[in-house]
Amino acid sequence: MKPTTYISRLELGEKDETFLDSNELIINMGPQHPATHGVLRVILKLDGEKVLGTECVIGYLHRGVEKIAENRTYAMFNPYVDRMDYVAAVSNGLGYCEAVEKLLNVEAPPRANYIRVILAELNRIASHQLWLGTHALDIGAITPLFYTFRDREEILKIFEKYCGARLTTHAFRIGGCQYETYEGFEKDVKKFLNFFKPKIDEYEELLTTNRIWVERTKSVGVISGKECRALGVTGPVLRASGVRWDIRKAQPYAAYSDFQFEIPTGQNGDTYDRYLVRMAEMRQSVRIIEQAVAGIPEGPIMAKIPKVLKPPVGEIYHSIEAPKGELGYFVVSDGSTQPYRLRVRPPSFVNLQALDMMVRGQLVADVIAVIGTLDIVLGEVDR
Amino acid sequence: MAPITTFHYLVVAAALFVLGVIGVLTRRNVVIVLMSIELILNAVNLNLVAFSRLWGLQGQVFSIFVITDAAAEAAVGLGILIAFFRNKETVNVDEVDLLKW
C-alpha cells in the first residue's frame, strides 16, 4: 500500500491575495523538535514571522490506554494510568483510584487520604518544577532548568523511598494505599519543605522581575475566562484568566476539605499570569503539605474491599485537580471484573485546543512560549 | 611583465562597464538588471580611483559619492521591484509595459 502523507488543511486553504505568496511559509514544528515537549507536531502557517494559523497533529504517542482498560481488571489497570501524565503519575493514580472507589461505594480511610494528599501535592510541585524548567528553557533561559531539576530530585527521592519508583509511582491502590509510610516520612517531607521554600524565591529571583522574561511573557497567548470555559480549558490556564475554579475547593476529594489554602488567580490570562499562578500554586501546595503532615491521623490505610473487584452495574464520572487541570475518569461497569468502557478526560489534551486561538496573529517565538505555558504532556494528550 | 600603469586599470574598468551594459540590455530579470547597473557604477568608480592616482584625491571623494548614489539606487530599485512583484507576480522587465495596472 502506498503510504499516505498527511495534508494539512492549512495547505489546502485559500491563498490570501494581499500577501506576497512567497512570504507564506508552511513549516512543520515537530514531531522531532526541541521545544514541542515530546512528539507534538504543529503545522504553522507563517507570514514572515507572524503566525497565520496552526494545526496540531497528535497521536505519535498513542498507546490505546482506554482500550487496554477494557481488557484488564480494575486493579490491573491501575499502573497504566501512571503512564499517561508521566510527570504527575501520583495524581493520575489518585483520580483513577477514587473513581473506582466511588463506583464500588467504598471510601478510603482518613490516614490514606492524608497520605494521598501529601503525595499528590508533592507531585504537583514536581510537575510545576518540570514545567518551569522547560518553559524557561524554551524562552531561552537555560539555567532554571538545572535549578528545578536539582530540587525536583528531592521529591523523587521521597517517592522512591515511599513506593520504590521515582516516576511511574503506582503509589495508591483502590481502597487506600498499599504501603504504610516509611520510618521518617514526615521528617523527610518537612525537611523538603524547609529546603524548598527558599528555592521558590530563588526561581522567582531569576525570572519574575527579569525584564526580558516579562517582555517575552506579558500579553503573550492571551485567553479570556470566557474563551477558556468555551473550550473547556482548566487548571492554571483557566485560573490565570481570572476564573476561580479549583476542584480541590469546588468538589473536595481525598482530604482537601480539611485544609486551609487559597486559589491563586490572575487577571490578564497571559503567559506571565500563568507563570505567576503556577508559582503561587507551588507555595499553596507547600502550605497544604505542612497542614497535612501536622494533622496526619493514625489508623488503617486500606478500606475493606473484596479480593476480586466487581463493581455494580453503573457508570461514574470522577474528576480531580491534577497539576495541569481537571483530570476526569468516566468508568462504565457492566458488573464484570473489567471496565466496560473507560474514558479519560486529560487536561493536556483539552488545554492544547486553546493553542490555535492563543497564537494566531502572534510571532513564531510566541508559539514556543505558549506551548510551554500550556504545560502539556504528550503521553496524556495521546494516551 | 610590464609594470602596471593607470592604462591597465582603465581597460579593466572599460571591460566591467561593457559587461554591465550587456547585462542591462539583454537580461530579463529585474534583479540581475539592477546588479548590472551596480557593475557599471563600479566600473566608473574604478576609473575615478585610478585617475585620482594621477591627479589627486578628488577622484576618491567622488567615488564615495558614487557609492552613496548606488546605495540609494539599490534601495529604491528593490522597493520598486517588490511592489512590482506583488502586483504582477513576475520579475521580468519586458512585462513591465503598462504605466498603471
Added chain:
Amino acid sequence: MQPVATTFFFYLLSGLALLGGVLVITRKNAVHSALALILTLLALAGLYLMLYAPFVAGVQIILYAGGIMVLFLFVIMLVNLERSQKEEQFNKQWVIGTVAAVVTGILFVLVFVKSKELPNLVREHVAQLPEQSNTQQIAVFLYGNYMFTFEIASLLLLVAMIGAVVMAKKRI
C-alpha cells in the same frame, strides 16, 4: 607601505573582477549572480587598496559588499524566483545589445589609446597621495570643499529611504 607583487595581484584581482562580472550577467539563478557580484566588489576593493585608496576600499567593503548586497540577497529570498529561473533568461534583442555594448567598450579603449594623455597614463605621473593619512585627507575634502555635495548626498539617502519604505510596504 609599498604594495608587493603589484603585477601579479593586479592580474589576479582584475581577473577575478571580470570573472565575477561575466558570471553576474550569465547566471540563471539570481542568488548566484549576487554572489558573483560580491566577488567582483571584493576584487575591486583589492584594486583600490593597490591604488592607494584604502578608505574607498573600506567603504566599498562595508557599504557595497556588507550592506547593498545583503539587501539584494534579502530581496531575492523574499520574492520567489523559482518560476523565473525556468523562463527565457535573455530578451529578444540580446544580439544587438551585446554588439552595441562591445562597440562602446572598443570606443572607450580607442579613446584611451588615441588620447594625447596616454603617455601620461603609461608613464605613471603620480600625484602626491598621502597614504598614511588618506582617510584624514578625504575627510578634509568631504567636510571642506565638498560640504554642500555631502549634504545633498545625505538628503538623497533620506529620500531614497522614504521612497523604499513607501514602495515596499504593503499598507501604509
Added chain:
Amino acid sequence: MLSYITDYLKSNTTPGQAGNLFWAFVYILLVFLGLSIAVIAMNWLERKILAHMQVRLGPMRVGPHGLLQPIADALKLLIKEDIMPAEADKAVFWTAPLIVVITAFTVFIVVPFGPTHAVTDMNIGVLFMLGVSSLGVLGIVMAGWASNSHYPLIGALRSSAQMVSYEIAMGLAVVAAILMTSLNGMGVYGIGGHGDGTGTLSMIGIVQAQQAQHAWFIFKFFPLGLIAFFIFAVAMVAETNRAPFDLPEAESELTAGFHTEYSGFRWSLFFLAEYSAMIAVSSIAVTLWLGGWLRPFPNLLTGETWDLIFSLFPAATFLSLALLAFIGTIRMPRHSYFRIQTLGLGGFAALLGLIGLILLIAPVRDRIQDIYWFSIKVAGFMYLYIWYRGTFPRYRFDQLMRMGWKVLLPMGIGVLILTALVGVL
C-alpha cells in the same frame, strides 16, 4: 637574507608597515595559532563556567576535569559523516562556512596586541574590521539559503536583519569613540601629527591616543564614553548571535537556525567562526574603550618599580594557574582508576608552571606584557558572554528590532552629537 629577518626585530613598527613579508607571515601564523587555542580554551571554559553556574560539573571524563574534552569534540566532528542535503545548492552550501570562517579570521590582521604586535596597521583599521566582520553575514545568508529548508532560511533572514540593524548602532558608537581621538575637551587635538585637527581610524593610533590623552575612552567625557561603550557592548552581543540575542540559532524555535543542515567539519567551521567573531568584536571594544594593550595606570604609576610589578603579572597568572592545577593533582583520589588523570593534571600543572617561569625572563617579560593585558581584557568580555548565556532568556524578534532601532540607534546618535559638542566646547 638573514639580515632581512633580523632587521625587523630592531624596528618598532608592525611587519605590515615595515613591508617585511617574512615577519608578516610569522605573525599571521602566530595569530592563527593563538586564536585556535583561544577558541579551544573558550569551548572548555564556557562549558565549565556555565556548568558551575547551573549547579553541575560539566565535562569531567575526558582528561582531568574534562581538559581534553574540546580535543575529543574536535576529533568527533572531523570524523563525522559529511552530509549535504540532496536538494541543496552544492556550490553555495560548500562555500558558506568558508566565507564565515575566513571573514572571522581576517579581521585579526589589524588587531593590535601591542604597539608592534599586529600583522599590520591600516589607515582604515576600524573601518576594515567592521567591514570585514559584516561580510560574515553573507556567509550566514548563503548557508541558510543553500540548505533549501525552511528553518535555515528563517534563521538566515533573522540573522541578516539583526546584524544589519545592530551594525548601525555599533557604527555610531564606534564613530563616537573615533571622534574622541581628535578631541581633548579643550579644543582640537591632532593625533596624527598633521596639526589639522583630524583623528585616526588606525587601531594602534586609537590606543596611542588614549595613552596621550591620559584616559581610556570609556572614562572620557563621562558619561558619554560609558554610554557609547554600553551601546557597543550590547550591539556586539547581537552582532555575534549570542544569548540573549541568539534568535538566528534559537534552539527552541528554529532547531539550529542557519546551520541546521550542517554537520561534521562544516558545522565546526561555523562554531570556530562564532567564537573567533566573539573574540574579534571584544578586541574592538577593548581597543576602542578599554585602552587596548595599555596596562592599568600607564601614566600615573610610572617608574622602574611599577614597570617591574606590572610586568610580573603574566608570570604570576600562569604560576597561580599552575598552583591551582597542582592542588587539583594533590586532591585527586588515590585510586588506580585515576592514575592517568592525576599524571595528566600534574603534567598540565608542570606545563603551566614552565610557561610561568619562561615569562619571568626579562626580555620575554617585557615583550609579552602588552599581549597579556590585551588578552586579559578580552577574556573579561568572554566571561560576560558566558554569564549572559547563563542568565538571560531570549529576546523575541520584534523586541530585538525595537531595541536596535528605537533604543540603541537614538542613543548612538545622541552620544555622537554630544561628544562632538562637548569636545569642541
